[in-house]
């Protein structure tokens with residue numbers, strides 16, 4: 001049996017939080033290996049990156065998700081009892097519920113709401129002083145996703161819910177106040193949506209057919225039971241929260257347009273170039289760092305032993321920056337996608353493998369569609385200036401936002 005390189009420190013949890021997106025990659029480079037073992041949360045943990053590793057990680061016979069996700073992530077980002085932690089037929093059933101929401105017509109409807117809201121907001125940005133793109137898009141997407149999902153949201157509540165949804169995304173990998181804010185936000189949001197599910201079920205808050213609220217409130221599991229209302233709330237949040245999280249990718253897209261101004265012209269009226277640009281934003285910029293699983297039954301792979309129960313972390317960011325897959329990975333080059341088939345285990349910012357059979361992100365098509373629309377809106381419906389500001393991304397912070405979320409000034413409608 002080959003010896004797996006081992007990180008020597010007694011526990012690397014804090015090192016992971018400090019090193020951020022480069023934690024696994026730095027060690028892989030140090031050990032000259034895409035697999036090594038370390039101790040995280042006081043337990044031995046195998047870290048992996050690269051295409052073969054991603055293919056292994058999404059093998060459902062070898063890995064499970066039950067008990068894989070650290071509690072601090074469940075208490076903030078994902079919630080407890082939702083699809084992310086399910087296995088086998090229970091997972092397939094719950095995942096099919098999510099995928100049934102993602103029809104081409106529904107994605108188009110969300111996109112149309114987004115474009116309409118963007119046009120309305122440009123008028124308000126025109127009248128305002130400097131605007132933080134990240135904060136503006138957070139509110140815009142909160143309003144849009146609630147309308148799309150059938151969730152009633154009075155204008156007076158938009159700011160509050162946007163702040164809550166952001167707090168959950170910003171909390172899982174930090175200590176202190178920002179972490180606790182995420183926990184409180186989740187508690188409040190689950191309470192809000194559990195009540196809504198209840199009122200929908202008894203007919204007080206009817207949900208239009210096909211909306212996320214209707215599908216989740218009415219879903220029956222394999223045994224014909226409705227989801228407990230708290231779990232239904234967790235799953236509804238699994239739609240609302242990540243759609244709002246797309247604001248982060250949109251902010252990265254705006255940064256990329258700023259850093260590579262030639263692409264402003266190339267994406268205009270060119271759907272293919274816009275698609276390549278968006279794929280490169282998803283590959284290049286740091287967002288979801290790592291996916292977690294546990295070994296379901298012991299096995300050997302490439303001469304290494306994987307004991308039953310061992311936690312395994314797949315480096316999503318590191319695979320998207322892997323030298324063997326992406327020549328000059330640290331360059332932002334959308335043209336690398338021209339004529340390239342997108343392999344399910346190479347470009348994995350939202351997980352790898354199959355959307356239905358595995359845990360790959362249910363919202364990947366929505367994400368790509370909304371990002372393309374944001375790029376089109378940024379380059380055709382408005383003009384703006386990007387004043388001098390600190391735009392350095394801190395790879396030590398997960399998620400890594402520009403410090404003030406990208407400030408735009410002098411916003412005006414395109415003539």
Ligand code: HEM
Pocket residue numbers: 083084085095098238239240242243244245246247249287288291292316349350351352358359360361362363364366367
């Ligand atoms: C799962 C990333 C947007 C819904 C995931 C996973 C990642 C991810 C890394 C886990 C993959 C794994 O465990 O193997 C992202 C990123 C997004 C995004 C970076 C950009 C903002 C969305 C959107 C939706 C969504 C827009 C819904 C409308 C989900 C759901 C799961 C998931 C339901 C759980 C799937 C499962 O466990 O089977 N996402 N996501 N995500 N995502 Fe996303």
Ligand code: MYR
Pocket residue numbers: 073077169172173241242245287288289290291292398399
């Ligand atoms: C979502 O809301 O589900 C999509 C976007 C979330 C991005 C969160 C980035 C930081 C997460 C660190 C978690 C580590 C997981 C092992």
